[in-house]
Amino acid sequence: MSTKTTNLLTDMKMPFCPGCGYHLSTRVLARAIEKAGIHPLDVVVVSDIGCCGLIDGLLRAHTVHGLHGRAAALAFGIAHGLADASKKVIAIQGDGGATIGLQHLLEAARRNVDMTLLVHNNMVYGMTGGQVSGLSPEPVKDRKMPDEKDIPPFDVVELARAAGAAYSGRIIERGDYTDVLVEAIQTPGFSLLEIVGPCPAHGIGKIKDIAGMALQDVTYRSDREPHVAPRRETHSLFSQLRSVKVDFQANLQGRFSLIVAGSAGEGVQSAADLLANAGVASGLHATKKGDYPVTVGTGFSIAEVILSSEEIHHTGIEQPDMAIIVSEDGLSMMKNRLTDTRILLDAALSWPDAPGSVASLPFRKTAGGKGAALCAIAHWLRQENLLPVEALQQAAAQHKLADRFLGIIEKAKTLAGS
Amino acid sequence: MSELSSRRVLTDASRLIIEAAVRAGANVFVGYPITPANWLYHYATQRFPTTLPATDEITTLQWMAGFATAGKFPVTATSFPGFALMVESVNMAYMMELPMLIVLVQRLGPSTGSATTGAQGDLLLLRGVISGGYPLPVFSPSNFEDCWELTGRAVAASLQMRTPVVLLTSKEMVMTSRSFDLSRLPDIQQAAWPEYRSANGYLPYRAKPAEPPPFLPVGNRQHQVRINASTHDASGLIRKATPEALANTRRLQEKIEAGMQKHMLFDYHAAPGSDTLLVTYGVTAEAARDAIRRLREHGRAISLLVVKTLLPFPPEALAILRRYARVLIAEENLSGLLRELIYGQMTPASVLGVNKIGKLISPEDIVAGYEKLSSMPSNPNSEAQGGKRS
């Protein structure tokens, strides 16, 4: 193939039925590309499933032939991937494809990506037997599927316009509409052109009142700037991670597992994170994970922390060595879970038949609901010194909420035994 | 690694996966919210040069395929409910021969199941997901180091073979934080497409036997590129089942079989004198490591096989399995998907599954499985029993 030709068409015989509008529309597309002075290899045609998808072999352009209904989304990816205004990405689909992929069409319009979508509305799914589509006008449905006749068709031109397309128009396929197509292709941003021409093979063109289908030539233009996908300079995700130096010494041989159970939004996860950090700063290995319901802002919040003098593989906790429970939400979750463990329970909670030993202390009263979990951890460290409370303070000091956290750790001192 | 160069941090594996993908050459992330893959999406917005929020799962894969035809390497992260909706488009990308990485974070099913509970329930879905049974490469990280290395490997393999690749993991892997020394991570080389360099005529699907075709992006000024999801010939034009088109389709299978030979990854620790092999993958491997150690402390020798390339399944791993009189297979599902992948419907009596849902399999579960298996008959045909390799 010569790289100088401006002729979009190969010499392949057109595969469409006699009298099909695709003969004309294919030629108009070629004329439009030639008239606009676009090199065929600057054109990427993305074709849908359906008769219109048979166009690939007729073109000297790049061609991408995908799935039924998805041409607009596939072309969207190509347009963003190329990000080159000199390349013309043209998706071609039928009314059936536009129905299936209506979401893709709207999204391409909303983002105003620089591409053109040609919707060939021949009023039925032609290739599969002439079934009605979301764009079939009422008279067509009256004939093909009378039960559907009162359901109005989608107006994809209005939809694309409402979604934000730079260009949105319809052309009833009578004569030469090359200039219309040139404008659609040359418009920066998303262009949708609905090309209406009934499928003769399924007898649509014979319907007498086709003229009364309320389908008219129309053009909408907007001067919205096309959306260009960002290409950002980014940095290693590791640069956000603070290296933890071993400044402290832990008093732990083997593994210690802890569950902190409280309510969402009350600092349970951040308290557990601080403890894990303090563990690492004390020379231990640590793991931490959270468990919460699908509602992030309400309900329980459970954190599991494992500290160990040896490398940790399995991160599950069957029964923890200790559980800290600081709210009703946390308590109700732990009732199903704990069978024999030490429990630090907030004094406002009651669990008469708790399994294992319970120590009850006013964490919420001392540090508020949002400080209770960290308060309990600080109290416990001061009591038992599994690792120095100073390690927790250092971890807190490096947090963006340092002042608050340090204050909570300080308040924990006032608890009996601290 | 010297103390000086150590870099101890607390991190989760989502961060490792995203960083590794970008270092390996991935440059576009198409995301949409789905638990438990959200952290991957979150990190991607900070790390990928381009991140786009798709409206839905089908759009995600279609945009990714579009980016790939333009020469980008796209990544997404999802879970079963999302992946199920992507299936037709994954087949499209497979047929078009477009590279991309799908991180499939398993969660408890069926259906939407439990979004914040881990699972290992999707292996056989992946085995059959390409219509016709064509192999889709699947890697499964068994720890944090794997999350790094296998992600880099997956991107490279995907580009090398021009195929979608799945990184199969679990909520319990990507949403757990650990103390971790970043200086343990090896460098990841940036991977590239098998590019077309000749000045002669280009046919987009003309390839050497059992290889992918060299790549040119659509939109280039030198050669016409045709990409096609339907059965097609070397020029990329749709063809009904002609001999040339069928040969092209057969090549899809052959290129994966050949290309994956250098990516057959597993860890094998043979315990001297052991006639029992523990087989596992993914997050359950962590429990297996603890269980093995516990059993050894009690004087029980048991070998461990952690499979990291799940699909195609490594033939060498099968050869190892044949050496053992007893095999224990631990995986977080009820029916034993890996067991079925290996043995089909004819699991020998000498093979026992350790299975569970709703919670990580624990070392205790595995130890209990081992005790039970020890009391069961061993396989008289295994090489350990003097049998022959079949």
Ligand code: SF4
């Ligand atoms: S079936 Fe209809 S749309 Fe398809 S080629 Fe024939 S006339 Fe054209």
Ligand SMILES: [Mg+2]
């Ligand atoms: Mg149609």
